[in-house]
Amino acid sequence: HLLREKISKKHKEKNVTLFLSSFQDLTGIESMDQCRHTLEQHNWNIEAAVQDRLNEQEGVPSVFNPPPSRPLQVNTADHRIYSYVVSRPQPRGLLGWGYYLIMLPFRFTYYTILDIFRFALRFIRPDPRSRVTDPVGDIVSFMHSFEEKYGRAHPVFYQGTYSQALNDAKRELRFLLVYLHGDDHQDSDEFCRNTLCAPEVISLINTRMLFWACSTNKPEGYRVSQALRENTYPFLAMIMLKDRRMTVVGRLEGLIQPDDLINQLTFIMDANQTYLVSERLEREERNQTQVLRQQQDEAYLASLRADQEKERKKREERERKRRKEEEVQQQKLAEERRRRNLQEEKERKLECLPPEPSPDDPESVKIIFKLPNDSRVERRFHFSQSLTVIHDFLFSLKESPEKFQIEANFPRRVLPCVPSEEWPNPPTLQEAGLSHTEVLFVQDLTDE
Numbered sequence: 099h100l101l102r103e104k105i106s107k108k109h110k111e112k113n114v115t116l117f118l119s120s121f122q123d124l125t126g127i128e129s130m131d132q133c134r135h136t137l138e139q140h141n142w143n144i145e146a147a148v149q150d151r152l153n154e155q156e157g158v159p160s161v162f163n164p165p166p167s168r169p170l171q172v173n174t175a176d177h178r179i180y181s182y183v184v185s186r187p188q189p190r191g192l193l194g195w196g197y198y199l200i201m202l203p204f205r206f207t208y209y210t211i212l213d214i215f216r217f218a219l220r221f222i223r224p225d226p227r228s229r230v231t232d233p234v235g236d237i238v239s240f241m242h243s244f245e246e247k248y249g250r251a252h253p254v255f256y257q258g259t260y261s262q263a264l265n266d267a268k269r270e271l272r273f274l275l276v277y278l279h280g281d282d283h284q285d286s287d288e289f290c291r292n293t294l295c296a297p298e299v300i301s302l303i304n305t306r307m308l309f310w311a312c313s314t315n316k317p318e319g320y321r322v323s324q325a326l327r328e329n330t331y332p333f334l335a336m337i338m339l340k341d342r343r344m345t346v347v348g349r350l351e352g353l354i355q356p357d358d359l360i361n362q363l364t365f366i367m368d369a370n371q372t373y374l375v376s377e378r379l380e381r382e383e384r385n386q387t388q389v390l391r392q393q394q395d396e397a398y399l400a401s402l403r404a405d406q407e408k409e410r411k412k413r414e415e416r417e418r419k420r421r422k423e424e425e426v427q428q429q430k431l432a433e434e435r436r437r438r439n440l441q442e443e444k445e446r447k448l449e450c451l452p453p454e455p456s457p458d459d460p461e462s463v464k465i466i467f468k469l470p471n472d473s474r475v476e477r478r479f480h481f482s483q484s485l486t487v488i489h490d491f492l493f494s495l496k497e498s499p500e501k502f503q504i505e506a507n508f509p510r511r512v513l514p515c516v517p518s519e520e521w522p523n524p525p526t527l528q529e530a531g532l533s534h535t536e537v538l539f540v541q542d543l544t545d546e
Contacts, residue, residue: 253309485515
């Protein structure tokens, strides 16, 4: 017993893995958990799950994630609806009337008991068709049963919910033909086999309209049946966008022949074609208006961006000028501070100079300085004084440059008047080899 359970469990796991792999290959979903969740929503109906996934990729809302907006309503109260009802043919001849009269009590009894049973059953348990849990699965199930019974030669079924079909018909401005299949009705089989699957009917439906069909025994079909309120079967309803509402413009009920069906559908479409043409023109006008408004908005935005760019450049130019003025002002202030500091330093050096020796002092040296501006300055110094005194004297003069060096001519050399690595303590005038009378040249080094 345990071995059977293990084998059964492995078999189920293998089937689940196969289902998941097939669904993943068909839809391209990478996540295996998402594949499992989607299949569980559709009760492991892989065809319904694939169709729902394709609808989502095409922008059609998923059955299990409906949009928050109100569902698309269909106007069925228009008194101008074209209605065509085909009654069952009356019996002909004595034999026909005899058969009809013999079967009448049995038929009456059968349908009466069936209606009473259904009515009583509603009090025992609610109608399971009132709960729509898998509308796409209802459509796919009906398609499979239809093909098994009548073959694959049939109009192209819309593989989506009724609401999705209405949305597509509205978006594409096409006629939508709705077929409600009554499984228990005596004329449904003949209509599907001889009329709906006729080649000329298939050609008309496939080329000029969308075709949505479902059985009223399915919850989705039952919900549509309650909305369209059919009287008998087979039932066809032509729906289109009219006065900006999805409206039923034609109802065909009863067993109708192929040629008659083609004539009735063509008549309904011709009678209402002007509404679609008008709606197309309105849409084109709205689209053109929208395109024009979009172009105007783009032109306005382009102009606005251009104005903003000009304003930005103006702000940047003003900011650049302001920064430049600030820099010039800062340079002026810095130059003034530098000159003021230089003047203070000159005054300080001048105050610190030792007094000038008298001409009679034998230890005095008469020095004539030639400045860079070709002017001459004369002063006496003492032999024992450092060359720094000469430098401080020249520095204190207004005519002297900020940075300079002092050169002797015979022999030509630069006097070490400022402390350096070679001369940490500048020599005295006597140590520098100066005579009682000297001519020294002041070399401007400010630019260097």
